Amino acid sequence: MKVECIDYRQLPGLNPILPQYLYQYDQVATLYDCPVHLSLEDLKKRADSVLRNPPTFPRDQLVDMTLEFNQRVGASEEVFQNLKKLRSSKTLAVVTGQQPGFFGGPAFTVYKALTAVRLAQILNEEGYSAVPVFWLASDDSDFQEVRSTSFFDAGGELFAASYPGPQKNSSRMVGTIPLDAVEECFSHLQEQGLKGEFQKEVLQILQDTYPPTKNFREALGSWLSHLFRPYGLVLFDALLPQYKQGLESLFSVAIEQRQDIVRALQKRAEVLKEKGFEAQVRVQDSESLIFWTEGEERYKLEYRAEQYQKKTGTPLQLNGQQLLEEFGKQAGRLAPNVLLRPIVQDHLFPTVAYVGGAAEVAYYAQICAIGPFWNKEMAVFPRVGITLVDRKAQRLLGKYGLTVTDILQCTPQEISLRIVEGKDPEKILGKLESVQEELRTALKSLGNDIVKIDPTVAEMLGGAEKKILYQIEKVQKRFIANHRNQQENFGQHLDYLYSHLYPKGKLQERVISFNQFMSEEGPDLVERLMDVINPFCPNHQVISL
Template sequence: MTITESACKSTPQSANLRIETLSFDKIPQQTRLFLDYLRDPVALRRFYPEAVRFHYQVTNRRDRVLANYKTDRAAVCEALERMNRVWKASEKTLANINLLRDADCLAVVSGQQAGLFGGPLYTIYKALSAVKLAECMTQRGLKAAPVFWIATEDHDFAEVAAAGFINRDCDLGRVGVPLEMHRDDVPVGCVTLNESVRETIQNLMGALPQTEFSEDLEKLLREAYEPGRKYGDAFACVMSALMSQHGLILFDPLDSQLKKLAAPLYSDAALRAHEIAVAIEKRSQELVASGYHAQVNPSENSFPLFLHDEDGARHALTRNANGKYQTKADGEEHSAAEFADWASREPE
């Protein structure tokens, strides 16, 4: 049987375009693990049990994924509709949220940090990859909706505070917002834009080549990156506009309603904190022993969650000699069970 996948079309020969490819192993600073995964992901199933050789093979997971899903779909979709409407979601996006309410619908999830003005180009590629795979699955008779996870809980503001682009002189240009806009202990998504962002947009538009899209681009950026708006919301507004015709659903993990729905997961992670930390440390050692680099620098005393105070600041927790966990800030210690109970009651 031949299946036509409108989202998986190759560039037609009649397009009169010259297409060139460059292997990642020709690009400096690529890790061995990444290159080996590109060559043969199945060979790395020891580290990536769900790896597949062809994208359509992920459909084999459908029944298992649906059977393991326990969270209230209606509540999730209510939160998704609320936040996506704020970001001026298209009718296609709202339709996909309604589709996701169905018990037999899958979510194809990608994601990235909330980069300035949409972030690096690969952010768009990630979003389109979710769209593409969701449509490929739909063409195979499955229900699927594309979702983009905005990593608003990230704290590395320096990574998202600037944008690179090709300027009028065909050189690499760069604009950014002041790093002082961010307080180190606060999630990037909670940063409030100040008046300086207007000048940043002006500098960008002055350096970009003028095209038939310039006016629309400037209008989009000025409406999205408005002083007083949260950094995560500004990014979401840009992504919503760029992906409107594709029905991409945007997801902000900082949302309090979604955190409440995730409370059982947080509680379980807290209760199994030491088990999780030991497993991560063991896996890191296995990666290094196989000639790869450790993905993180773990410790068996790590805790999988952060504690957020009333001011929104996050605090890391560490296991002490008594087997309890404490922050550096006040040194007050609690057991994993106490944190698990806390996470279930106040997941925000």
């Protein structure tokens, strides 16, 4: 595998805070607590700090409640060894996470886990005790965001694999959704046919990890356990009710100091705006940072008229004390929102760093403003960004003198103009027609002169003229046909490059399923990528397969 790098500042459509976080950290340092991504030494400093001030949540309790889910999804012996390590107060965690996307969701889910595993390995090599942890955000309720992922069919055409389910406005937590309709999706995959010589093996992996008897979170857990089997990736299910029993003090702060927390977030939004950024989460005066759960559904709580109220669903009105009393009766009633969840993660785990994407790096610029309310110092490590380039794409890029950066930066129309520049077929056809006309004129004049002296030679010249013009017409027709074919091929080639490297006008990692790449390259792709990725490289990594 060959690895090349693209500066994130050359990529379109990214949250503008990410390039500054990566390349000009001093410009955004006041928005964050500590850099962990600039060098290994920075990561080690953070590790030492966490070891000096570990979270107070009981380690044995944390491990005991995490064990059951990992057992249920068929975790490897390496996972249980890491859980055993986690019981020690000397062990650190590199945490990442994602909603349970269908068939694993887009490839970046795997790249998050890859980054977390590699960072844990590096810390272990440096003499620390560290384990990678994947937080399954099973309590998320945006089903539309997780229900689809994309593949290439046997002909190389992009298609979506989507799970049928709740309507857009459903409040059901996605991790609870059963896979009882998954056979329909497998039939669709088999009808389409996956591009790649390993499609049978990949379909078998999916059928083993996404059976109709599982739900979304169990399936993603099984799939990740299979992919990362040798690496001991510990899975944590956000729907575990037991972990919330130890969060009373955390939710108490969120409720009792709600107004000050909201002001801190709004002030941070003003600072972000002054620096030219938009807040990732717009915080209103009614913000609570808390969700209310009922069975398998989750509802946002707002604070209005000194009462916590559900934004949707059946009416609910509770003051702060009543809300805490409800939590005391049933800890699973309350759930953190996107700004509070990292605080919860660091309350439970000895987090040396959270591995996140561009949006999460932006979230942390806000989260760091409220960490002090819980005496938390937050750290976010940008995940490795990857574009995989298959052999055909490599060949086509070489054929036309293009780079992956060209595809990501330019429109197909701009690329077309660049390629055809200096290749004007109409001009060449015009020259051929001029040559024909000049020959006719010259030969006619010559024939008129010769016929006066030797008519037989003039007759021979007439025959030669027909042959010469016939050959030129033949060249003209061949040129037109070849040009038409080249145009058709070029259009097809350009379509291939864009659909494979920049599908739907987005980075490949945000659209294509990692299963697709395994179908083409083999089920051992995780291991091969683990050998070549560099978490401390600040650039987007382009890997030629």
